Amino acid sequence: MFPTPKPVLTPNTYAYESEPMVKPTGFREYDARWLFQKEINLMGVQALGMGLGTLMHEMGVKPEIVTGHDFRSYSSSIKLALVSGLMAAGIKVHDIGLAMSPMAYFAQFALDVPAVAMVTASHNDNGWTGVKMGVNRPLTFGPDEMTRLKEIVLGAKFDLKGGGAYVFVENFPEVYIKDLTNRPKLKHPIKAVVACGNGTAGAFAPKILEALGVEVVPLDTELDHTFPKYNPNPEDMEMLHAMRDAVLEHKADVALGFDGDGDRCGVVDNTGEEIFADKVGVLLARDLAKIYPNSTFVVDVKSTGLFATDPELIKLGVKADYWKTGHSYMKRRVNETGALVGFEKSGHYFFNKPVGRGYDDGLVSAIAVLDMLDRNPGKKLSELREALPKTWSSPTMSPHCADEAKYGVVAKVVEHYEKLAAEGALVTGQKIRDLVTVNGVRVTCEDGSWGLLRASSNKPELVVVVESPVSEARMREMFKEIDGVLRQHPGIGEYNQTI
Known part of the structure; x- marks a missing residue:
């Protein structure tokens, strides 16, 4: 036995x-x-x-x-x-x-x-x-x-x-590579920095993108399990900054960065601007909704409010379905609802039929970005980004919190904001317009500024994200608000990165 x-x-x-x-x-x-x-x-x-x-x-x-x-x-x-x-x-x-x-x-x-x-x-x-x-x-x-x-x-x-x-x-690998490359090459020249953080994607990503006609500028694509430069995580600013520097040095059209197991993709535009994955999702939703109007897109609760408020998406009849963060939750929701794509702020994208098979693949996401650029040959990625309504967004910020304690802390913070909402109390001087508690708590004020707190599903951490359509100052106010409530509880450590 x-x-x-x-x-x-x-x-x-x-x-x-x-x-x-x-x-x-x-x-x-x-x-x-x-x-x-x-x-x-x-x-x-x-x-x-x-x-x-x-x-x-x-x-x-x-x-x-x-x-x-x-x-x-x-x-x-x-x-x-x-x-x-x-x-x-x-x-x-x-x-x-x-x-x-x-x-x-x-x-x-x-x-x-x-x-x-x-x-x-x-x-x-x-x-x-x-x-x-x-x-x-x-x-x-x-x-x-x-x-x-x-x-x-x-x-x-x-x-x-x-x-x-x-x-x-x-x-x-040859079977997988053939599946992704057995299609027409891109019609227009695209120069792309391909960043892999010395992780697994380095063995596959450059070859796949080159086969599609991309001029690849490799960045840390050599396999090295010590990860000598930075951890392969396209949500971390260190990796995004390395991608930015390479784009500017090589005058590339885009940088595409892959995480340690290749199921996520991060994007930096031609000016070196890091575009957080939820904003890339809005760009892709705009592009795909022209081909598939009246589509539903599943979006995780960490993501920008633009999926629901962007005038272009509204005009194309798009429905935004905000759901739980986590690749398993998102995959299941996309599958159950028949949504065209699921977009997660972490960079997990789930392309459903007829675009994909419903699972998250960083290379499929990268190819979707390249196809979007190919369908807009007169525009740079920065121009597509600048055409979005302006919002000020934070990266994903994670303070340490023990696995044994994190869910209890989140439950107490949810209870705190539910009580404020019920009483009509003010948060950063404004009433609460909306409270989403499907995964932690997302508090939205009257002016559309919001803050999210949830427990990380895979590390001893909490997760904080804030955004404002009004100003950077309002974004920072929302962070101060969420962090202030959080600090009332013991056992909350330092953030991995912050604004």
Whole structure:
């Protein structure tokens, strides 16, 4: 019988090498993430594989799964431990090797396999690992599945049928690359900085974009799992600033930046202006709504209010559906509503039929930006950006807060603003016009300025975003307001970045 996982074990001991360690907080809302060797060991990963296989049997899913791993020094060993657990539970594993997360999602369709388990820590710092999982393409697990998986793993309630199998899928990247490039080349010349932060996308993105006729200026595309320049995260200003500098140096038309597992894309325009991903989403919505009028776009609660107020989108009959932040929530909402695209401020975009297959792929997003530029040959990206109604927006800002405490803090802040709204009290001198509590709390004042607080789904952090259509000063007032309420609670640490 496989041992019951322990929440903590001391490294460099007999117990650490002989028992599984799995910290319970690693099971998050829609995927799993741990600090490797501190919160999970290889036997713990093996237990996770057994648990996932057991859950697949419970759900009546065909016992076959696609797996791959991102470019970190330890990801391959973690994947092999996961594979051993899946096989012990009687699952046939199709291993596509080194891959981006969207390549694993694509493999579910290309190989006709129902389930996926992609070993990746996405944009998290080195030291983190995790698994993105799903059994119903193109969807990934939500809270219900993650809760049940946690129960199975931590309780060692494994159904070890045996009889699993392993197949390595040779040259699978070529199948993925062909799928994205088997289309007409761009009609007009475009010079693009392609930034990968030395992460996994560096092995694939330049080749794909060059095949579409793009003049590629590579930036940190060499694979290096130490991430020597910066963490590959196109929400972080450090990466965006590096992209800006490269655009200006090479006089490029655009910079496209990819995160650690290639499912997100960040954009910098020809003037070096960093366009936050939600604003890029508005530009893409304008472009696509001309081809597909009266479309619905799902938008996460961190995103700009322009999806609902932009005159051009209103004229094209667009409906904005603000929903929970998180790739699993967004994917599911897009799938259920039949929306054309889901846009998340983090840079996860979900292109549904007929544009895509419903999952998030940074390369598909990059190609959509390039197609938009190609359909507007007389305009620079900066001109398209400047045509949007002006708003002042913050980046995503995350103060540290322990996993065990963050949801409680958010619940108290939600309660605080619900009470103010019920009493008709003022926030920054104005009444509350709207309160959205589908995911944390988004407080909108009478002049349209708003602030959001929610718990991060994949790190011990909170998330704060603010925006104002009035002025930078109003944006800063909203930040001071949200941060002031937040600081009334203990255990709130420093921000990773701020305005």
